[in-house]
Amino acid sequence: MPDFSFEDAALGEGYVRIAGIDEAGRGPWAGPVIAAAVVLDRVRLGPELRESLDDSKKLSPARRGELLGRLRTCAQIGIGRAEVEEIDRLNILRATLLAMRRALDALAGPPDVALIDGNRAPELPCPARCVVGGDGRSLSIAAASIVAKVTRDAEMAALAGNGMRATAPPSIAPRFSVWAQVRRTAVRFVRSPRSSAHPRAPPNLECWESRADEI
Numbered sequence: 001m002p003d004f005s006f007e008d009a010a011l012g013e014g015y016v017r018i019a020g021i022d023e024a025g026r027g028p029w030a031g032p033v034i035a036a037a038v039v040l041d042r043v044r045l046g047p048e049l050r051e052s053l054d055d056s057k058k059l060s061p062a063r064r065g066e067l068l069g070r071l072r073t074c075a076q077i078g079i080g081r082a083e084v085e086e087i088d089r090l091n092i093l094r095a096t097l098l099a100m101r102r103a104l105d106a107l108a109g110p111p112d113v114a115l116i117d118g119n120r121a122p123e124l125p126c127p128a129r130c131v132v133g134g135d136g137r138s139l140s141i142a143a144a145s146i147v148a149k150v151t152r153d154a155e156m157a158a159l160a161g162n163g164m165r166a167t168a169p170p171s172i173a174p175r176f177s178v179w180a181q182v183r184r185t186a187v188r189f190v191r192s193p194r195s196s197a198h199p200r201a202p203p204n205l206e207c208w209e210s211r212a213d214e215i
Helices: 005-012 047-052 061-071 084-090 092-105 139-161 170-175 184-189 205-209
Strands: 018-024 033-040 075-082 113-117 128-131
Touching: 005 018, 005 113, 005 128, 005 139, 018 092, 018 139, 033 092, 033 139, 047 061, 061 139, 075 084, 075 092, 075 139, 084 092, 084 184, 113 139
Parallel strands: 018 113, 113 128
Antiparallel strands: 018 033, 033 075
16 A cells, blocks of 8 residues: 655655656557646645555546545645647657656646656656656555546546547548547557558447556
8 A cells, every 4th residue: 555655755855845746548549648746735634535545546436536536625736648649749658758747837836856656757847756656655646646547537538428439540530539539659550460551440439448457
């Protein structure tokens, strides 16, 4: 279970305002990658909420939504994103780092230090500490993972409701909201071995999103 060990170590180094940063959307074939930066108010957090925070992938959608509502009362939250076009142009790693930087920039004020989930940190205006598996080790990162996951899931659910089963080819993709959110790098990856002329699209958005909890 995550705790404040990394935050306490940062406090011991003289850092006071500590942000956790995590992302959602690196694995799926469609949609943006969304990152969240969270600065927890440890006084207002309370022991029950503290014990409830965990890696978002270990929580049910309903539980994640409930926790996000409670986090809004005891945390400062910044959300950043990188769009599909940026993912295709930059690659998913660089787009993820860009979303993380935008999330930190969206905070009300800059933190003294940032705890980043993973082994790569974006260029930030403050010191950064990478924490591999951080969403299961740091409470600040766990909170960020919940915020990012709920935010992205809500957006993708809305997109699905606007045309989940549209299977238009890329040549007319702009007319279909779903196809407009498909990462072209992913489409190229799944070209049918029987024909290189047309990409073989997954049957619906649920398929594209099914890999989200595997990363």
